[in-house]
Amino acid sequence: MIELRNVSKTFILHNHGAAVIPVMSNVSLSVRPGECVGLLGASGAGKSTLMRMLWGNYLAATGSIIIAGTDVTRADPREILALRRERMAYVSQFLRVVPRVPTVEVVAEPLFATGADENAALDMARSLLDRLRIPERLWALSPTTFSGGEQQRVNIARGFIRQVPVMLLDEPTASLDAANRETVLTLIEEAKSRGTAIVGIFHDEGARERVCDRMIDMAEFAA
């Protein structure tokens, strides 16, 4: 479902004397449906960079990244957008939304984008928010004013509102209490049992033990 071959990444800082910063090289990796792969490595080892390359957010310098049939290193923007809309979800650590949009709409938006019925999408959003213990009185408010943990859960709800074959999870259980952590891990297990291929970063060792089928150490790919 996810297939990386000889992927490398360098940043070239044109405005700093064209400084070349190599990040990783020769990453080859394959993730099957229903499998969850965890990325390991010290800060700066390139875990998040790799996730962003999978998402199409960063360009790979070399190699190919084939996700659910699309090579994101070569695809047109609209092909990557279609991949993100229909076949892939990404739970990042940061919530980036239009200010003033109600939380329930923020969560339902990935479904809106697929052309789903708006009321059905909002119902789905409400049930996920409820499951993640976001108090109902907050649903009509913008999440921009929420606490870190609440924003994190809004992000998770947004990521899990669609059933997609590929998910990228960046620290999904960070800053969550025990009950919510349990809910998120259950959500991940449900996705795996549906056959979703997952790449994740988990600093939470218990979570890693429970959901990851294998671990990849980024040190192997140091440039």
Add this chain to the structure above:
Amino acid sequence: MTPLLQVRGIEKRYGTRIGCTDVSFDLYPGEVMGIVGESGSGKSTMLSCLAGHQPSDAGQVIFEGQDVLTLSEAERRRLGRTDWAFVHQNPRDGLRMNVSAGGNVGERLMAVGARHYGDIRHTATGWLERVEISSDRIDDRPRQFSGGMQQRLQIARNLVTGPRLVFMDEPTGGLDVSVQARLLDLLRGLVRRMGLSAIIVTHDLAVVRLLADRLMVMKGGHVVETGLTDQVLDDPQHAYTQLLVSSVLQV
């Protein structure tokens, strides 16, 4: 899927000075493209060439198989009030300030032949509500509206005939930050629900991040970088784009 708009080698010169040159891209139905660059980068020149507001010196703008630059002015105007729309930065340029809100929204309908007052008013009322202007303001003139309301009214006026392609020149330009957010949300909803394609010129990178699927970066009349919006903003490849992105003040 075939592109809605194909732009090929558009060039505009002012004497020996380049307005914009060698601009080419395809825009697909439902796609929103952002064009960013500093003042004088040629982004507004390019937009007005595409929209036919000023003549191009070279190139083609093919809409549904027809090069619109070869259309007669009558045909181009007809396109401009049916399938195309243009939202100006300054609502005063896009609205009739001495005509009521309802008349402003109704004008495009009447221009394409609507002659039933009741129907026109009904449609105008519906559009005012869609852009979050209370229907009891329908007979007020735009100058009685706030800047944000004026801009929303301009959008309603443009979208009432159900265009498929909207050109926007700094649509959130002169607005307060809080009003900008509301407008952006509104535009996003309309683009999605109507399946609009749009070309948005702005110098505000936050606006394109939220609205645009794709980004084109211009400098000195040339396109220096294109790509998926978040990719261009987060992993810019060209020196100028890197400078542009790193120059944004972080809040």
Add this chain to the structure above:
Amino acid sequence: MSDYNFAYLDEDTKRMIRRALLKAVAIPSYQVPFASREMPMPYGWGTGGVQVTAACLKADDTLKVIDQGADDTTNAVSIRSFFQRTADVAVTECTQEASIIQTRHRIPEAPLHEGQIMVFQVPIPEPLRFLEPRETETRRMHALADYGLMQVKLYEDIAKHGEIATAYAYPVKVEGRYVMDPSPIPKFDNPKLDNSPALMLFGAGREQRIYALPPYTSVQSLDFEDFPFAATKADHSCTICGAVDSYLDEIITDDAGGRMFVCSDTSYCSERAAS
């Protein structure tokens, strides 16, 4: 008055105006620019109409001049005497007898016939002027028949007043193509423009424009399906002649609310009263 050329204007000027008139007749309602001359009367007193009349006038013409329908008001009297002195033409108050009728803001009640020329005095020839101030743009709008804006004006009327409140200078569409300002005649007179056997000439002196409706031209008043055009008048009969079908002026007779309605067309009224 032998010091002046026939009908005051020199022959070159008249020829220039006639050329403009020919072009105007060829393109009904199209506003033809012309080099309007200084006339011995101020703008707003009918300098455009006077120049058109001067260019059309022949020695055997019979001239009638009306101002708001009346033959005996200042403007009508002074223009009539101007042409009597400078052209020595016959004058009349009778609509049927006249070969040229110069008018300010009315069309006579008596039906016009072939061979007659109506000359209208026009203050502002451009019907789109108050909606779009740029002349370059209004010309283009005419060229492209881009008339949504004209309909907007009528929309605004209904929105504000519940009906199309425009009572005079009511815009018309000529031969289904050009929108035209019929000069500030009451909208009651608009139907008289449609398919008229007379030649209608419009002169705007200050704005330096001439336009025309050849005989038997289609002239339709703009409206909405659910607010159709209506040629309205005061709902009274003439106090003098009893006419119920003519356009009426309201005349205040005292400070206690007393008023009466009389025909605005004095010739029509006096002929009816006499018979």
